[in-house]
Amino acid sequence: MKTLFSEENSVQAVLDRLGQCEDPRVKEVITALVSHLHGFIKDVEPTMDEWFRGIDFLTRTGQKCDDVRQEYILLSDILGVSMLCESINNRKPTGATEATVQGPWHAEGSPERALGENMCDDGVGEPCWVEGRVTDVDGNPIPGAKLDIWQTNAEGDYQVSSHDQPEGNQRAIFRTDDQGRYYFAATLPVSYAVPTDGPVGELLNSMGRHAMRPAHMHFMISAPGYDGLTTHLFVDGDPYLDSDAVFGVRDSLIVQFASADPASASSRNLPAEHVQVAFDFVLTKAG
Amino acid sequence: MKTLFSEENSVQAVLDRLGQCEDPRVKEVITALVSHLHGFIKDVEPTMDEWFRGIDFLTRTGQKCDDVRQEYILLSDILGVSMLCESINNRKPTGATEATVQGPWHAEGSPERALGENMCDDGVGEPCWVEGRVTDVDGNPIPGAKLDIWQTNAEGDYQVSSHDQPEGNQRAIFRTDDQGRYYFAATLPVSYAVPTDGPVGELLNSMGRHAMRPAHMHFMISAPGYDGLTTHLFVDGDPYLDSDAVFGVRDSLIVQFASADPASASSRNLPAEHVQVAFDFVLTKAG
Incomplete structure (x- = not known):
């Protein structure tokens, strides 16, 4: 028995x-x-009433999901579960760039753009130049690394989740040159709220938490022979850096987006007033 | 910070x-x-692939739910969570009848039937007589107690979840007489499988578990001044008593459904060959 x-x-x-x-x-x-x-x-x-409220919450969270919206990933995100899983799966040696959450807004098939091109197609936002290298942990350049990059438009909306942006806006695939360099134009990332019109929004509210994510740009970097890296660059000075709704912030990923020298504007095909950021991504060799 | x-x-x-x-x-x-x-x-x-399989499982479990089917209650049931919550909320003093899970198939508005009537309207199944008393823990009868009773038909299907049964079949509300007695005709409960065509069925399968519940009859008993009691009577000898898919079995709720004296048949309006069971429900005074 x-x-x-x-x-x-x-x-x-x-x-x-x-x-x-x-x-x-x-x-x-x-x-x-x-x-x-x-x-x-x-x-x-739990009382039986609380138990049933839990059942109802889990049910509604599933029913909020559709082809674009993934409320359970959002729930995982705001409880720190996504970031914990990312951390466990991406323990990095000193010197390697740290990973952070992918989030639900990555889409396959972003437009391939040439180095130096602008990934902002709608012309709205504060112009920004992004450059750096992709290297191994010894500083050797990795030519031909693929950088799959995405961020919101100036309104805080990802192109894949909004209907009023040009297809591919604020999304791009770039590849490093033979010296491992990448460079492109975009706009300064903005902070935005995760969706709050579902059960997860109710939960954030009942916990007394806001739904904001600090301004960031997403990078998914891959190169043959190296571990893939999915990470963000965060904008130093953002008011939500210490309260990111999805716990994605790491100190090493907070970077200065500073005013650029107006003299650099013409070669970058940007207005005189623009910001710039430089960051080197360091990949680990595949196990 | x-x-x-x-x-x-x-x-x-x-x-x-x-x-x-x-x-x-x-x-x-x-x-x-x-x-x-x-x-x-x-x-x-978890690997990130396992994490996503978890997200997908939770999402599909929510999306399997509709007005009748509640896949999250089923998940709670087969993981022992429902029974644990029931246990926590229904700690009973010695002598009081133990509670067990309500399950998802109770419906409001079952037909009021007179004592002695048959709650089986489709005439299919092994005839069964059920009788006993509702008392307090000192054995004093509770007249006018309401017994809301439901079970499956002979095929193992609840009326509320199947379209081919008469409305109210195998469901009844009886009220105890002035000596706290109840008695009615029904059919011998049968064992049946919980629904397996959803994510919970997949999970049971991957755990190497069957989906069967041992034969039982549901009772929800209430009386003014007493705590409500939601419980089952289980049929002694059922092969699934020690492996109930939802962990609802308690030793004190396993009862003998024995062959009845054919001489009792006419007063019960049942065939000579029928089974009978006697059980006294003992309620606790409301806090």
Whole structure:
């Protein structure tokens, strides 16, 4: 006879049922899940009404998802789970660029642009020059590295989630030159709110938290023989750096977007007044 | 400056954000949730692919829900969470009838039937007589107690979830007489499978678990001045008593459905060959 369920032995009663589980990873995950889930329930002792509100929240979170909106990723993000998983999967040696969350707004098939081109197609926003190198941890340049870059428009909206932007706006794929250099024009990133019209917005509100993300530009960098790197560059001085709704900020990714020398404007095909940022991405060799 | 997120201090980084939370219960629940959720992630160290499979599972579980089907309650059930919450909310003194899970198939507005009537309207199944009393813990009868009763038909389907049964089939509301007695005709409960055509079915399968519930009849009993009681009676001898997919079985709720004396058949308006069960429900005084 297996263990009958009781409040005291609830975890064991559930785990006793894994005797026919053939996948050791499933067994490992479920064992940890049941232990922590029952631990949570025992800590908070929900009323049946609270239990049902939890069921309802989880249900509505699933039902808010569609082809573009992913409310469960957002929930994972605002509880620090996405960032924790990213951290676990991207433990980097000293000197390598740190990773941060990918977020839900990356899209495949961004336009390939030549080095020096502008990824802002709608002409709105504070002009910005971005440059640097992609290297290995010893500082050797990585030619031909692919940089898949995306950010919001000046209104704080990603092109993939809004209908009124030109296709491919603020999205680009660049490739480093033979000295591992990359350079392109864009606009200064702006801070914006994650979507708050769903269950996750209600949760943020009930926790007394805002929904803002500090201004940032997304980079997904890949090169043969190296580990892929998914990260952001954050704008130093942003008021939300210490309260990013999705916990993506790392000190090493906060960079100065400073006023550029007007003399550089013509070669960059930018107005005299623009900002610039320089950052070198350091990749680790693939395991 | 608040704590910046890192793998080591991930819990604190999230909890630091609760400074503006005005609801102490929300603060308590989120604190426990984040601690256990991050503990789970740190124990299993999911790959990003596993993380996304988790996101996808949670999303599909929400999207499987509709007006009748509640896949998240089912998930809560098969992980022992529903039964744990019921246990926490229904700690009973010795002698009181134990509670078990309500399950998703209760419906309001079941037909009021007179004592002795048959709640099986489709005439299919092994005839069964059910009788007993509703009392307080000192054995005093509770007249006028309401018994809201439901079970599956002989095929293992609840009327509320199937379209081919008469409205109200295998559902009834009875009220105890002035001596606290109840008695009615029905059919012997049968074991059945919880729904397996959704994400929860996939999960049961990957855990090597079956989806069966041992045969049982649901009771929701209420009387003014007493705590409500939601419970089952289980059929002794059922092969799934020690492996109920939703962990609802308690020793004290397993009862003998035995062959009845054929001489009792006419007064019960049942065939000579039928089974019978007797059970007294003991309610606790409302707090």
